[in-house]
Amino acid sequence: MLDIKYIRENPDHVKAALVNRQMSGETAKIDTLLQLDTERRRIISEVETLKATRNKVSDDIAAIKKQKGNADAMIAEMKTVSDTIASLDRGLAATQSQQEEILLQLPNVPHSSVPIGKDASENTVHKEVLTSKREFDFAPKDHLELGKSLGLLDFERGAKISGAGFPLYMGKGATLERALINFMLDLHLEKHGYTEIFPPFFVNQASLRGTGQFPKFIDQVYHIPAYDLYAIPTAEVPVTNIHAGEVLKGKDLPIKYAAYSACFRSEAGSYGAGTKGFLRVHQFNKVEMVKFALPETSYDELETLVSDATDILDALQLPYRILLLCTGDMSANAAKCYDIEVWSPAEQKFLEASSCSNFEDFQARRAGIRFKRDEKSKTEFIHTLNGSGLATSRLMVALLETYQTKDGHITVPEVLRPYTKFAVI
């Protein structure tokens, strides 16, 4: 959420951000917002003057009554004042909720280092690491074929149990998945200094609002009406909200959390191309990294977040590239975002395995996450960042395909063997 004061003082900058995000149709909302803001402040000024009067006169009434005097006329007068206050307060609440509704829908302002572009075609390649890219002397099988022939993955039975898009891992496939999760968590804890979190997988609406999935992206989230709970689309939601409504100490920053969770996404409206197997699923596993950082260091923290994620791919010796997303392709909550894509030999294309973003104070303002530099200083909003490190689904695709042998088996990468306890599948 953007600061209404910032919008009031920089309306053209905010409108330009919308245009750069290919949302030029939304710029009129800024004018509406500013009108509501003027109206809101006008009512506040009027109603607070009346409240000050009422508070003053109520004290006078108390004093008169204490001396057994008659205050009937003042009471009658204050009754009409109170009625006016009630009426103004209703108008204020209506104006505020309209303003809030627009504010919650507005996207973040992209950082100045983000390239302006209309869509994914204008993302720029930030870095490519293809040293481990493998030349096959046979036609590589895809992950579906490998998963089926080796008995690792059973999408048909997953569909029988739950529906399409709910993967079922079996035997060494399940073990390999668990090994990947443990390997990634251990690396982040031991080498990168993150604190492990195991969060709830269901959250309330306030948490989704805090990280920005509600209201704009709520159609992507599974909802259980009977309990009014939402299945987390990413551990970002529960982990970022750990500190919702809190004032953190400057000396504790940055705070770095790493969390495994299952992730649930309805992927409404995205059936069709590129949906087979793991390429698009409703449930997947992910290790998520979340940082709470000082505003002046958050962009440095973004760079290390990306390298923390790619360390996994380097260790697994999988080829990948890092994209810097342009204004038109970046998600609404982010100020700057890198995608990490891992190479699929069978698909002959890069698959998104991670998204690392700096939200600046966008989520912090929604979730009320602040900090004080020291005892004396005023509270400021913190900067939040998060990135997958990594999602196992696309990683599993790349891993199975890259490590397949000519006779249809899988060589387990060295770093995973302590976890799998087997070297070949």
Place this chain on the structure above:
RNA sequence: GGAGAGGUGGCCGAGUGGCUUAAGGCAACGGUUUGCUAAACCGUCAUAGUAUCGUAAGGUGCUAUCGGGGGUUCGAAUCCCCCCCUCUCCGCCA
């Protein structure tokens, strides 16, 4: 699911309609005293909104906030209703 007890500032805790601008204590911070530490004493000690002064840091006024929301009243931490959370007991249960 049933019954009961609770939720007050960073923490503890008083507060049954106006005398509370939320008592008192602890912790923290600044200072005085002090050979050093400790103690004592003095002071500071919320958050947000809004208006205003200031180049700014910040100051000042007003308003709101005692788990959340609504109601009664001239006036609510206090009375009423709904909800959330915590604890105790009972029941059920993977």
